Amino acid sequence: MPKRPQVGIGVLITKDDRVLLMKGGKGDGDATWSTPGGHLEYGELLEESTMRAVQDVIGVIIADVTFLAITNEVSEAREAHALTIWMTGRYVSGTPTMQAGQEMSAVDWFSWDALPEPLFLPFEHLLTGRCYPALWDFSGGDGARIHTI
Numbered sequence: 001m002p003k004r005p006q007v008g009i010g011v012l013i014t015k016d017d018r019v020l021l022m023k024g025g026k027g028d029g030d031a032t033w034s035t036p037g038g039h040l041e042y043g044e045l046l047e048e049s050t051m052r053a054v055q056d057v058i059g060v061i062i063a064d065v066t067f068l069a070i071t072n073e074v075s076e077a078r079e080a081h082a083l084t085i086w087m088t089g090r091y092v093s094g095t096p097t098m099q100a101g102q103e104m105s106a107v108d109w110f111s112w113d114a115l116p117e118p119l120f121l122p123f124e125h126l127l128t129g130r131c132y133p134a135l136w137d138f139s140g141g142d143g144a145r146i147h148t149i
Contacts, residue, residue: 018109034120062089069131
């Protein structure tokens with residue numbers, strides 16, 4: 001049977017000009033920072049998967065879920081290939097907490113100009129415009145600007 005990419009969901013959740021991030025525990029993304037997320041389950045709509053994953057992983061409720069971008073990561077060393085579908089969601093309620101059974105070691109809100117390091121590779125790719133569609137515009141001559149979504 002041929003190898004196929006895994007499909008993950010990453011969710012940008014913002015509140016008061018801060019973004020919600022979690023630090024990975026064991027497994028893929030070990031000790032790196034990224035947004036909450038999960039895997040797309042068979043038969044799920046992207047919006048349903050996004051809301052379910054956020055509530056399951058950190059106990060937060062979001063609304064107004066929309067598509068943002070896709071990143072594509074291939075690791076020859078690990079023989080792994082993953083597509084991450086990036087979604088955005090408006091924070092509604094809940095205190096972000098580390099849920100039992102989840103592989104994370106910390107969760108918190110961060111300002112965009114003070115993100116923790118190291119970042120999970122798919123999240124880094126999103127932030128640096130290595131995604132589809134590219135979210136950054138370097139053509140203006142005075143630095144990068146994010147495309148309006």
